[in-house]
Amino acid sequence: MPGKIGDRLRQALFSIILVIAGLYLYYLAGKFEFVAKPGHLGPGFWPRLILGLIIVLSVGDVIVTLVRGGKDGSSYGESPAREGEDLERKRYPLLLYGGMAMTLAYVYLTTILGFALTTFLYLVGFMYLGRYRRPGVVLVASLVGTLCLMLIFVKIVYISLPPGITPFNNLTFWLYALLGIR
Amino acid sequence: MVEILQNLGAGLWQALSPLNLILLFIGLIAGLIVGVLPGLTLVMGVVLLLPFTYPMATTQAIVLLTAVYLAGTYGGAFTSILFKIPGEPIHVPLLWEGYPMARRGEAAQALGWTLFAALGGGLFSWLLMVLISQPFARVALSFSTPEYFAIVFLGLTSVVVLGTGSVQRAVVSLLLGLLVATVGVDDVYGAERFAFGSPLLRNGIDYLTVMVGAYAVAEVLARLEEGFSSATLQKVGGVKTALPTLGQMRRVLSTFFRSSIIGAIIGAVPGAGATVASFVSYGVEKQYGKRRKEMGKGVPEGIVASQGAATASVGGALIPLLTLGIPGSGATAVILGAFLLHGVQPGPQVFQTSLDSIYTIYASVLVGLFLMSLIGYLAVKPLVRVMDFPEAVTSAFIMVLCFIGAFTIRNNITDVWMMVGFGVIGYIMERYNYPVAPLVLGTILGPLAERAFMTTMISYANDWTVFFRRPVSGVVMVIAIIGLLYTLLSPWLQKRKESPLLNKNC
Secondary structure (H helix, E strand, O other), X not given: OHHHHHHHHHHHHHHHHXXXXXXXXXXXXXXXXXXXXXXXXXXXXXXXXXXXHHHHXXXXXXXXXXXXOOOOOOOOOOOOOOOOOOOOOOOOHHHHHHHHHHHHHHHHHHHHHOHHHHHHHHHHHHHHHOOOOOHHHHHHHHHHHHHHHHHHHHHHOOOOOOOOOOOHHHHHHHHHHHOOOX | OHHHHHHHHXXXXXXXXXXXXXXXXXXXXXXXXXXXXXXXXXXXXXXXXXXXXXXXXXXXXXXXXXXXXXXXXXXHHHHHHHHOOOOOHHHHHHHHHHHHHHHOOOHHHHHHHHHHHHHHHHHHHHHHHHHHXXXXXXXXXXXXXXXXXXXXXXXXXHHHHOXXXXXXXXXXXXXXXXXXXXXXXXXXXOOEEOXXXXXXXXXXXXXXXXXXXXXXXXXXXXXXXXXXXXXXXXXXXXXXXXOOOHHHHHHOHHHHHHHHHHHHHHXXXXXXXXXXXXXXXXXXXXXXXXXXXXXXXXXXHHHHHHHHHHHXXXXXHHHHHHHHOOOOOHHHHHHHHHHHHOXXXXXXXXXXXOHHHHHHHHXXXXXXXXXXXXXXXXXXXXXXXXXXXXXXXXXXXXXXXHHHHHHHHHOOHHHHHHHHHHHHHHHHHHHOOOOXXXXXXXXXXXXXXXXXXXXXXXXOXXXXXXXXXXXXXXXXXXXXXXXXXXXXXXXXXXXXXXXXXXXXXO
16 A cells, blocks of 8 residues: 555656646746836736646646546556557666766767767767667767768858867867868 | 739749759658658657758748658658558558558558648648638738737647647646746846846747757657667568559548648647647548548548648648748747748738748748659658668767757757756656647747737736637637637546446446
């Protein structure tokens, strides 16, 4: 039975978070600074209306989940199967966490190492994490892919992608020179 | 009529220029590939091509993205029919009808019916778009804020009405989207809301960030968690497309018109796209069609109903986008983003200021439909072979393109952080069975809804009855409310209907 309650709490977790966050934001929405005019609803009216509805619906969801448990197909981790796929869908949470960590590191490191180096490393890492095990293809695809993306977006589309900080930006500028990007 | 034909002629001339044709061709190929690949959705495909459009002129950018959108509603049909793998959710009904036909050795016929439906449905809604848009834009010029709010309200409710799964969770998702849209300095009072001292948040959260994160990043993360395990492709063999004869086409004419009308209408309703159109049309055919009892066993009517409506939804979705600046689907929301990034606000005024661009877009859709059908007819085999491409490799590049897409919105890394954040939120929402489409729709329509509502309240001294007293807004509001009430009450009504039957059986 305690396990069942724990399960239900887990199922209701997202709605509980919504209620708590909703209450906090509802409070903040009453404190917006503006020049008040008589008869005007003010900038907090619309967000408070939305937050009020979110809170009410989420409280309802929490109560229903805790009392009755998750409805069919609405409980955590039981997303409906994709039609047409005969395969039983196995889950690999470690791959997911690895992918998330790698993506966060990619965004963080791009400003330091530069777009070129970080993208190359990210592509190699992501393909490997995605269980693709042909090192030659991974390396060539990542290298050629990175250079192509730089060529397209920096030279043709004129987007200033992060070059990184010293000494890593030297590599970016060397690559720019190699690709004829000024 | 003469004016329309003249403008269309000029548009066709522009659409057939070498650069526009090349862009059209690239867009169609990209759309077909996106449709074929199961991990890549139609909206993701349009999103991924968005950064490539920055150096282009507005019309060229829209031609490219519209081509991806158009072909994306068709490409997934091949793999659904041949391998029982729908590249897009749009094509799930084709599993029920096309795959059984392929199993009976009628794959060529099934592909032929799909091509007929895609071309026919597309042409029908294209014609509707060309004939309706300009007169509607003239009427829309007289719309005031109550009418705009009513139309946006209809769009917001339609995502709940036409959605599947929990209504309550769809509403919460929609409300979260509306809440995200309130971040930043508000338009009416100039007050800073939920910025938490961040200069970037003060400028608001761009809906493209939410869209790229919630659709693309979340989907890649979900696929990664499954270890990118797709079904193995069987041998394609000698795949051909056999077009139906005129006599056969005549027999499905009523299905064809029904599905095209449904597709165009559902496409035009903000928030509902090709997937909803495909399922609703298939459902209608299954309930009211001549061969409803044979549906699910592989009948052409099922293919025509689903594919015809899916492609017809493209023209339908472009009508509110071009005439009101309100996107009719996820893909048109990205196209709206492309317009805005190029400094053009779609709406009734563009029919006065940029009529040539509008007709070039119309003409490119027409040329695109024929070109798409030709590619579909000739290149089924190489297109389905795209599925052999390792998903880990394509997904890695999708993630990098998402990064570039988010970064280029404001040339700021914070947008990329937000995109990743929304990717994680989108993933969590999917796991808890909160649909992400309403979240995205809420973010897109939120600013429009709030501005129209608050301005109306100021103009009419907080009298909310004005939404019901004006004829256009009143009718639209009533339709929206009836739809919403019906959706909310239908499970309860269904239960009441079933309970006496259960008691009887007991």
